[in-house]
Amino acid sequence: MAPSVARAIAHDRRPPPAGPASARQLVNQWTEAEAIGPERVRAFVIILRTRGCYWADVKGCSMCGYAKDTLGRSATPTELAEQLDAALRAYRDEPYVKVYTSGSFLDDREVDPASRERLAAAFRGRARRLLFETLPEFATAESLGPVRDAFGGDVEVALGLESTQPEVLRRFVHKNAPPEAYFDAADRVRALGLHPKGYLLLKPPYLTEREARDDVLRSVGRAAARFDALSINPVHIQNGTVVEHLFRRGQYRPPWLWSLVAVLREGAERRGSARLVTFPTAGGLARGPHNCGRCDRAVLRALEEASLTQRFEGLDALDCACRATWAEQSQLEPLGVEA
Secondary structure (H helix, E strand, C coil): CCHHHHHHHHHCCCCCCCCHHHHCCCCEEEEEEEEECCEEEEEEEEECCCCCCCHHHHCCCCCCCHHHHCCCCCCCHHHHHHHHHHHHHHCCCCCEEEEECCCCCCCCCCCCHHHHHHHHHHCCCCCCEEEEECCHHHCCHHHHHHHHHHHCCEEEEEEEEECCCHHHHHHHHCCCCCHHHHHHHHHHHHHCCCEEEEEEEECCCCCCHHHHHHHHHHHHHHHHHHCCEEEEEECCCCCCCHHHHHHHCCCCCCCCHHHHHHHHHHHCCCCCCCEEECCCCCCCCCCCCCCCCCCHHHHHHHHHHHHHHCCCHHHHHCCCCHHHHHHHHHHHHHHHHHC
16 A cells, blocks of 8 residues: 555544543443453443544554544543543443553543543452553553552553564554564563553454464464463454555455464464453454354354353364365465465
8 A cells, every 4th residue: 555545544533623522421331251360250341532542643553443433632631530430320340340542541641640540549449450551652660550559459451562573563553663662561561560461463454364363373472471461353444444445445354253263272372371362343244353154153152252261172163164265265365465
């Protein structure tokens, strides 16, 4: 893709500044299945409406359209407090709480330090684990320590590593930092007694299905020792992204669920002591990871079960006629690239 096209997509990604009425509303909230160690639990998920990721203004990642759910400006402490109050009215003492901002929870431009501490303290003694996401440059002792102290329980810090190959990050994902920055951030998180979690991206644009699987497996092996958990996130088509631009032109297909089964099964042998999970967004839909449609639901159930229990042998029993099609296409893809 021409650089001018990628820049135009990034420019259109950010919405205009919103008024105070929008700023009082969360982007979304829900509960979902999770696990803390061997225990299955319910997780309470909230997405705060903030200015979102600063990198989306600079270049943006090729698959990420979350900037469209932002305020287009920084939220005030009062607006963030109103969003938190709305979340707490729906909270039912779920032991696992996940907080997202369509960017970095630790970036002061998205969530000011006092608001971060207020949010963490609101769940103190009610939740056992608090998760949030951040870019590596914000994961410092100065930003993490107050949140840890305010919450008082387990804190999980998610970092969007995506791949351990610098070339994949720079050219295909359009990340703002190399793998070493994420490794260093994970080390800082652990040094503070917190739990680093790494996201790995399955099938960035411009990789074949087979190359994408190899990239994830290589990344699991290299990253496992640095993270307490690794989450394999298959690409789904978000609005206003480079991936959508390619998808609309027939130049990109979201990953097969069979590829996700393969990397989870083989990755389980490379993960060391790290948890290995996947909870696909838009699974079974045309714009998300999918197979033929007939087997998608059963495969997604098996992937969730394996992720929650950390028992992966059940994936070996999965089968469908489309599995042969997936295998054949994976073998033929390199020929099309060479041609």
